[in-house]
Amino acid sequence: MSKLLTVRDLVVEVPARNIKILDGINFSLEAGQTLGLVGESGCGKSVTCYAVANMLPRGIVRSGGSVTFEPGGPSTRKPAVPKIAMIFQDPTSSLNPVHTIGYYLESALYRHQGLKGSDARMEAMRLLERVGIDRARSRLRAYPHQFSGGMNQRVMIAHALAAKPQLLIADEPTTALDVTMQAQILHLLEELKAETGMSLMIVSHDLGVIARLADRAAVMYCGKIVETASVAELLERPSHPYARALIDCMLSIDPDDLAPPVPIPGSVPLLDSLPEGCHFHPRCLRASGECSARFPAPANIGFAHEVSCYHPVAA
Amino acid sequence: MTAFILVRLVRAIAVLVFTVTLVFIVLRLSGDPAQQMLSDNAGPEALAAFNAKWGLDRSIPEQYLYYVANVLRGDFGVSFADGREVFTVVGERIPKTLIVTVSAFIVSMLIGIPAGILAAMRRESALDKGVMAGAVLGYSVPNFLLGLTFIFVFAVWLRVLPSSGSSTWNHAILPVATFALFNAAALARFMRSTLIDVLGQPYIAAARADGIPRWEIIFRHALPNAAIPMVTTLGFVAGGLLGGSALIEPVFAWPGLGSGFVNATNTGDLPVVQAMIVLFTVFMVAINLIVDVLYAVLNPKIRKH
Structure with missing residues (x-):
């Protein structure tokens, strides 16, 4: 498989407040692969996506590292030529309330594929049908407020497909939806990924979503990746105490495993008052003196399995 | 859309009727126009003659009905100040x-x-x-x-x-x-x-x-x-x-209307004041109606309901 995206030592800061949101992020993504980013709110998952898509909000800057797309050298990509498409957490508010679904899709088809008039309309209908919206012809005249959240997320996905992306970034795509809709959207993403061969970066705080869709997962905490592994490896042999704790927090419906979820004590520290050393040590049961002295260098502990911890959990 | 505009129109007319009534009553209760228009040493006969000439000796409900009937025929009365038609006095401003x-x-x-x-x-x-x-x-x-x-x-x-x-x-x-x-x-x-x-x-x-x-x-x-x-x-x-x-x-x-309104209020020229307030109300109601319609045109969430 060929590499699509390589992120090296990515640092993202808020200069005005002298805060590092991302501090030395490394990962790569192969064509057709799915990477899941998992972690609690505020650990930098979404910012990683925005940095990769080169659309950080104002006041937040990439101050170090590189984001490289293959083929080609370091990314000079401007937002005007996307091979990247994004879908968001709250689909209804991510759609412009004054434009019809048809305008939204047809203008994207013109921008990305040069389609106009009835060609654009036919293709928009095909895309809507592809993402599971029936009566597509009349739906083109509808406005986002007339659709449910799940339908709007389908529209967002159809819109993303219009760009024929090589990489689809899904930032908490199912968090605002109910479970049945969540399952349908995840299924749709799986199908489309197989059909188009695009890569997928999916952000979620729900390990279940990551497990379902991703090939590899990166566990993030306070702007650093603390563990990366294949999803199967991560779920079976979580090595970082934080990854372990996240898995213990998952609710199980297995009748043989009714152990109550184990909450992680405390909460994510604020970025302007990060603890020294490993940022997780104040919440970690295994912490020792060296944990508060220096951040542990990532160590390879298995096939493509890296962890940054002085006291990894034994398998 | 047509129904939307019709509802707003009916509402606008209701506002207009309410304003005309309120203004009429408040103006009648806010002072004796005869004393304002005539000089301070005018005798009781002169005051009575003034009131009789302009129908101010009748009861307020009676005056109101006359006024509304006339307004509906397009007759806003005559200015106390110079005897010209109110319609002309206001219209030219x-x-x-x-x-x-x-x-x-x-x-x-x-x-x-x-x-x-x-x-x-x-x-x-x-x-x-x-x-x-x-x-x-x-x-x-x-x-x-x-x-x-x-x-x-x-x-x-x-x-x-x-x-x-x-x-x-x-x-x-x-x-x-x-x-x-x-x-x-x-x-x-x-x-x-x-x-x-x-x-x-x-x-x-x-x-x-x-x-x-x-x-x-x-x-x-x-x-x-x-x-x-x-x-x-x-x-x-x-x-x-x-x-x-x-x-x-x-x-x-x-x-314009603004300075005309100030003058008419100072001299107690009731028919002019009244006509101007009605006219201002018409303007305001019309502006609101236009805002409502534009709102519906611009906002699909309102348009579709």
Whole structure:
């Protein structure tokens, strides 16, 4: 498989407040692969996506590292030529309330594929049908407020497909939806990924979503990746105490495993008052003196399995 | 859409009837017009004759019914002051006021809206700070004081523009400028904050993620949304211009409805005052109706219900 995206030592800061949101992020993504980013709110998952898509909000800057797309050298990509498409957490508010679904899709088809008039309309209908919206012809005249959240997320996905992306970034795509809709959207993403061969970066705080869709997962905490592994490896042999704790927090419906979820004590520290050393040590049961002295260098502990911890959990 | 407009129309008529009634009663209870119009040493016979001549000796409900019946026939009565038809007295002032208010409205939009858009697009820049400083200044200086300052600078000091009257187009410049600057300041501030609010919405971030060029995001995606609250503000501004004409027109001796209203109130010319209040109400109701309709045109959430 060929590499699509390589992120090296990515640092993202808020200069005005002298805060590092991302501090030395490394990962790569192969064509057709799915990477899941998992972690609690505020650990930098979404910012990683925005940095990769080169659309950080104002006041937040990439101050170090590189984001490289293959083929080609370091990314000079401007937002005007996307091979990247994004879908968001709250689909209804991510759609412009004054434009019809048809305008939204047809203008994207013109921008990305040069389609106009009835060609654009036919293709928009095909895309809507592809993402599971029936009566597509009349739906083109509808406005986002007339659709449910799940339908709007389908529209967002159809819109993303219009760009024929090589990489689809899904930032908490199912968090605002109910479970049945969540399952349908995840299924749709799986199908489309197989059909188009695009890569997928999916952000979620729900390990279940990551497990379902991703090939590899990166566990993030306070702007650093603390563990990366294949999803199967991560779920079976979580090595970082934080990854372990996240898995213990998952609710199980297995009748043989009714152990109550184990909450992680405390909460994510604020970025302007990060603890020294490993940022997780104040919440970690295994912490020792060296944990508060220096951040542990990532160590390879298995096939493509890296962890940054002085006291990894034994398998 | 037709039903929507019909409902608003019926509501507008109800507001009009209510206002006419309220104004009629309040004006009758607020003083004896005979004593205001005639000199202080007028005898009781003179007062009685005045009241009988204008029907003021009848009971208020009776007067009201007469008044409404006449108004429905288009007869607003005769001015106490000079005996001319109220319709003529008020009618000849309408174009004068419209010239000033409509020009001021257009000029304030031409200045305020682009200034607000630029300030929002270049947020925190020197341009933004300059526009906002100007807006705060324009907004906090009272209308009439600004007018007096203009008269002093351009008419008394520089002697380039006339200070009062309405005989040439030049006479309109100072009243229009006074009105327009004040309202441009209000519009610029509101346009800026509305656009900044819209630009922070998730659908704008999504549009950026899609690689849509900046100007297209502003004009196609942000402004159509910002226009919805903006229309409400424009309605307020238009209403404020009409109401403000009572403040500004006397400063420039501009013979429009505003100064006419002030004169008629001072002399107790009831039929004129009354007709003018009804006319102001009609204007306000019409503005609100236009705002409601524009709101429905601009906002699909309202249109589809």
